[in-house]
Amino acid sequence: MKKNGAVSLNPRLFEMLVCPLTKGPLQYDKDTQELISLHAKLAYPIRDGVPIMLVDEARPLEEGEV
Amino acid sequence: MTSSKDKFDFGFDQVSAPEKTEKVTRVFERVSSRYDVMNDVMSFGIHRLWKKWFVESLPLHQNGVYLDVAGGTGDIAASLSNRLTRFGIQAQILVCDINPAMIAVGQKKFPHLTWACGSAESLPFPDHSVDVITIAFGLRNVTHRDKALAEFYRVLKPGGKMACLEFSQPARPLQKLYDLYSFHIIPKMGEVIAQDREAYQYLSESIRTFLTREELLALMKSVGFTRTKYDTFTGGVVALHTGYKL
Numbered sequence: 405m406k407k408n409g410a411v412s413l414n415p416r417l418f419e420m421l422v423c424p425l426t427k428g429p430l431q432y433d434k435d436t437q438e439l440i441s442l443h444a445k446l447a448y449p450i451r452d453g454v455p456i457m458l459v460d461e462a463r464p465l466e467e468g469e470v
Numbered sequence: 471m472t473s474s475k476d477k478f479d480f481g482f483d484q485v486s487a488p489e490k491t492e493k494v495t496r497v498f499e500r501v502s503s504r505y506d507v508m509n510d511v512m513s514f515g516i517h518r519l520w521k522k523w524f525v526e527s528l529p530l531h532q533n534g535v536y537l538d539v540a541g542g543t544g545d546i547a548a549s550l551s552n553r554l555t556r557f558g559i560q561a562q563i564l565v566c567d568i569n570p571a572m573i574a575v576g577q578k579k580f581p582h583l584t585w586a587c588g589s590a591e592s593l594p595f596p597d598h599s600v601d602v603i604t605i606a607f608g609l610r611n612v613t614h615r616d617k618a619l620a621e622f623y624r625v626l627k628p629g630g631k632m633a634c635l636e637f638s639q640p641a642r643p644l645q646k647l648y649d650l651y652s653f654h655i656i657p658k659m660g661e662v663i664a665q666d667r668e669a670y671q672y673l674s675e676s677i678r679t680f681l682t683r684e685e686l687l688a689l690m691k692s693v694g695f696t697r698t699k700y701d702t703f704t705g706g707v708v709a710l711h712t713g714y715k716l
Contacts, residue, residue, distance in 0.1 A: 414584055416562060416584070417564065420562075420564065420596070421586065422594055422595060424592040424594040425592065427596065427597065452577070454573055454577070454585050455587065456587045457588040457594035458588065458589060461587075
């Protein structure tokens with residue numbers, strides 16, 4: 405459990421996940437609780453330990469983040 | 471290819487692709503907390519037998535990866551988990567559903583399962599990574615069923631199996647009674663138990679407008695599945711379609 409009460413991502417699940425758009429690799433940002441797809445320039449949120457792998461729910465990365 | 475002008479069935483209505491996805495999302499958000507009890511009431515508990523029959527049809531893979539798409543509140547994955555445990559089989563079971571509200575209900579019931587929110591049409595899993603992919607009473611609600619089936623094929627390992635359990639067309643002697651039940655009694659039950667007649671009207675209509683068994687078989691073949699076949703249960707009320715990536 406993180407101090408904000410968020411459940412962190414199951415590592416075995418993370419190993420299985422790819423970007424739903426590009427099918428490319430993801431980076432796990434533990435601080436923001438996001439899964440980053442550099443190719444798609446999208447950050448997928450993790451809510452209550454559940455990765456939300458929907459393009460419509462993802463945050464577009466800003467220039468400096470890529 | 472589909473274009474933005476293409477229409478998709480949302481029950482008996484014809485809507486655009488984004489509208490269908492949106493409307494189905496709203497239906498499941500609204501019914502998520504009453505979903506499991508409604509299934510019991512509407513089917514007289516028979517859905518449990520259909521799901522048991524479905525799970526027992528799946529191959530057992532030591533160290534396998536199982537993915538249940540449109541897994542909703544997790545009953546298929548939980549039943550599969552029990553079955554694998556009973557035979558001493560270690561495996562990874564993943565539940566994927568497009569709707570966070572359904573997942574939230576499932577997580578409370580089955581905290582030991584692994585959940586990911588994702589669309590059947592655009593799965594967040596790599597090529598050739600899954601041994602068995604399942605979808606139970608889910609494909610009907612998917613907007614682009616061809617895309618979903620192609621995704622199932624993509625994520626399966628060579629030799630992997632896909633199994634789809636879905637409502638189908640009952641045999642002729644049952645049809646009148648089935649229609650009466652579907653279009654008069656089920657929406658009423660939805661109104662009384664889930665306070666949502668519209669959602670359950672959609673359920674009955676979506677069953678009526680879903681693909682025939684032969685159409686679904688043809689769609690599976692068109693995306694690459696081989697050794698495709700189907701079995702029926704309860705006089706054709708539900709059908710189990712299976713296919714392999716070989």
